[in-house]
Amino acid sequence: MPDRQRKPAVLSHDFYERPTLEVACDLIGMVLVHDSGAGRAAGMIVEAEAYIGETDPACHAARGLTRRTEPLYGPPGRAYVYFNYGMHYLVNAVTERSGVPAAVLLRALEPLEGVELMRLRRARPLAPAVALCRGPGNLTRALGIDLALNRADLSASALTIEDWGFRPGPLTWTPRVGISVGTEPYWRVLVPGHSAVSGPPARRRAANPEAQG
DNA sequence: CGTTCGATGCACT
DNA sequence: GTGCATCGAACGT
Numbered sequence: 001m002p003d004r005q006r007k008p009a010v011l012s013h014d015f016y017e018r019p020t021l022e023v024a025c026d027l028i029g030m031v032l033v034h035d036s037g038a039g040r041a042a043g044m045i046v047e048a049e050a051y052i053g054e055t056d057p058a059c060h061a062a063r064g065l066t067r068r069t070e071p072l073y074g075p076p077g078r079a080y081v082y083f084n085y086g087m088h089y090l091v092n093a094v095t096e097r098s099g100v101p102a103a104v105l106l107r108a109l110e111p112l113e114g115v116e117l118m119r120l121r122r123a124r125p126l127a128p129a130v131a132l133c134r135g136p137g138n139l140t141r142a143l144g145i146d147l148a149l150n151r152a153d154l155s156a157s158a159l160t161i162e163d164w165g166f167r168p169g170p171l172t173w174t175p176r177v178g179i180s181v182g183t184e185p186y187w188r189v190l191v192p193g194h195s196a197v198s199g200p201p202a203r204r205r206a207a208n209p210e211a212q213g
Numbered sequence: 214c215g216t217t218c219g220a221t222g223c224a225c226t
Numbered sequence: 227g228t229g230c231a232t233c234g235a236a237c238g239t
Contacts, residue, residue: 049231051231058231059231060231063225066224066225067224067225068223068224068225082223082224082231083222083223083224084222084223084230084231084232085220085221085222085230085231085232085233086220086221086222086223086230086232087220087221087222087232087233088221088231088232088233090231090232092231105231107231123233123234124233124234135232135233136231136232137232137233138232138233176231177231178230178231178232179230179231180229180230182231198232200215
């Protein structure tokens, strides 16, 4: 667990109302917290991806405004949660400003609180703690995030993102993963070498802190 | 170590 | 009917 350097502070809407790539890298080290009836679970964000506008072919807004993509066009600082592959919920933080469809997909967390609750929710409760929130589908499962939290206010709801003072070192940017278009830009940001980052073990080990900033 | 593939349900055309 | 911003088990090497 990284050293905590200050008391938790919930991120305000201003944090999200900025260029999406800035928000994406600044989210690394922040803490996603879900306070539910079942209890509290939280983890530090170690991997994220930016999806930016209707011209980004991998962004859900590439095909325009629909009922599903409506939250992307809404105010920044809200959650955009959707259901994928028939079994996984994925959570994004909406960025930019109203009318500009953009968001940051949260892909992996280092568990900090509620590890036992995460185990109860996960399909593989015996996995090492660091693997409980590795991958975008896994982290929503571990934190109990589903469509009920779509459009939730990330500054004032059961689902928040907070600054606990963690400041990971230099970050690495790579192409986004799991998509068939829009793989050119390096819009995935992560803590290099962190064992909670998604992907095969070889790739996680291969990352080194010198990679890039 | 690597790759392949089934599960599973919904939004959108 | 098609295609997913996935996961992990089951294989092959």
